[in-house]
Amino acid sequence: MKDIKYSTKIGFFDKLSYGIGNLGFGVAMQCLASFLMFYSTVILGVPGRYVGFIVALSVFWDAVTDPVIGYLSDNTKFKRGRRHFYLFWGTITIAFFNYFMWTINPSYSMEIKVVFLFLLIFVLKTVMTVYGTPYTALGAELSYDYDTRTAIQGYRIFFFLMGLAFPTVVGITWFFRSTYEFPIGQMNPVGYELMGITISIIVLVSGFICYFVTKKYIPNLPKAKSEMEKSKNILKDIFIMFSEALKNRYFSKIFWGYLFVNICAALIGTLGLHVFTYTFIMDNNQIGIVMGIFFLMSLLSQPFWTKYSAKNDKQPSMEKSILISLIGCIFLTGLVIFKHIVRTHFWLLIPILGVVGFGAGGLFLFPPAMVGDVIDVEEYETGKRSEGIYFGTMTFGYKASQAIAIFLVGISLDVIGFNAEIEIQSYYTSLMLGLILCIGSIIVLIIALFIYRKYTLNKDKVLNIQSEIIDTEIVN
Incomplete structure (x- = not known):
């Protein structure tokens, strides 16, 4: 029991x-x-x-x-x-x-x-x-x-x-x-x-x-089942379980939404320094300040998102965090278009990156918490819990998104004529650096928003499932 x-x-x-x-x-x-x-x-x-x-x-x-x-x-x-x-x-x-x-x-x-x-x-x-x-x-x-x-x-x-x-x-x-x-x-x-x-x-x-x-x-933690001892082809079993995880009606929404959210994060990570340096002409101290604000707001947002989720549930909270990040990216697009103003007033980036950071706090928080609920469904339907496979698959998606973003950024830099050997890029190149970052982030966040809107597992369903599992164990 x-x-x-x-x-x-x-x-x-x-x-x-x-x-x-x-x-x-x-x-x-x-x-x-x-x-x-x-x-x-x-x-x-x-x-x-x-x-x-x-x-x-x-x-x-x-x-x-x-x-x-x-x-x-x-x-x-x-x-x-x-x-x-x-x-x-x-x-x-x-x-x-x-x-x-x-x-x-x-x-x-x-x-x-x-x-x-x-x-x-x-x-x-x-x-x-x-x-x-x-x-x-x-x-x-x-x-x-x-x-x-x-x-x-x-x-x-x-x-x-x-x-x-x-x-x-x-x-x-x-x-x-x-x-x-x-x-x-x-x-x-x-x-x-x-x-x-x-x-x-x-x-x-x-x-x-x-x-x-x-x-x-x-x-008190779940114990391993006995399937591995009977397996003759572990690699085949891993591939089958990996595929089954992606076919899970709830997990698939989390996985694909998480992948697109992380493409946005990867764009910021791989292209952000280029934009600060060549689009806004910022020095290291200024870059440190605005990125510090981004991370600070992401950190400070964790208690808020935790309490907000307890009151409003995880899926609506995830939508809200995406929308906040979207708003920040839209305003950032405006600053890219008027980049000449930011070059003399870099502090204009501080509130906008603060908003993006606040939203990003929720983007990082909710998907792993949702996966734990999906595993309850797995236990109810199959009698086993495969946290390792599910979170391994999530990490696979995270790293795949990084690879996709790096690949796309590399191609984009060549297309827009970026030249790493010169300190000042052309007007067109400096503008396109910022637009690729902002518009690319907006597109993938919108896709993620539509995906997460199809996620229907909520607190009532999970509590009912947990109750059913307990009743089954008591009977057995």
Whole structure:
């Protein structure tokens, strides 16, 4: 009898500790995304074509391994449970390989540097998946209370956003400060070693806090079924379960809506710096201020969206967050058209990016909370819970959206005549940079809005399903 789990509400300290587990993961992931290309080409002197090829392969590998790790985690029967075994070893291995990633000796031969880069990037991304997918799945298992799930995700997203802000807030201002020898701080090799050590320490502290505080829940967490022992073709089973997840009438709406929302986020991440630098002609301090406002509003919005969802339900709250982000993007389009005004009054961007950031807080929060509800439906209909597969599939969608955005941005830059060798772009190019970012974001957000409007699972349905599951278990 498992009825106690459906009334579980997690205390503040436990939710906080779970959320902290996402800090080190987010910092390591975002620093890799932000600094890898510059570090590899400028500090190590590896040709960009080699780095680009390695990164492209690693993105494909990274996306494929998410459902695989999710499946393995779902079917793990170790004493530490389905998730905590991966949290423990994922924390240690991320910290270990992350340090070596940023301390490759530039004096090595080109062949050795390329081999080291290839191995470390692939291994580091793999161990990040070993930690990240089970960690996210754990968030859906810690509580089966409908609104508490959203609150747990709020803590997770809060610390993840802190991790995303780390390269901008700490990386540029602390590790890569300008010196007499290195006026451009990013060219100082010592800064990368210091960054690597700091990231690894943060990973160890945040990962172990999450592990040791939440491991007391292991006896009450769902256990692995016996299907894996009987399976003769695990890869085939993973593909079938991946396909079944995408066919789920509720999950498919979350997945595709999440993919388009993340294309918007990826456009901001990959093209935002170009727009600030070449469209609005902003310096590093100004860029830091406006991006700081964006992340600050995303962080501060988490309590609001959690309470708003408890009152109005998740799907309407998701729609509202998309609409707020849309409004911000529309106003940002106006500033792009009148970019000459922003060039002398950059503060005009602050309220608009604040609005976009506030809406983005909900965009990050609600999809993972919705997935936990979908898994209740899966348990009711099939008798099993596959959090690992579902969240692995979500992460696959996230990474696919990143790849799509990078591909489209790369083509767009060539089409509009962007020239990285000149500091001032033409009027047409600087305008199109901003319009691609804004109009592209508006289009994908509208598509996401229509998709999420078809999501019909609500609190009443989930509570009824949980009640049916409890009644069935009592009878059995």
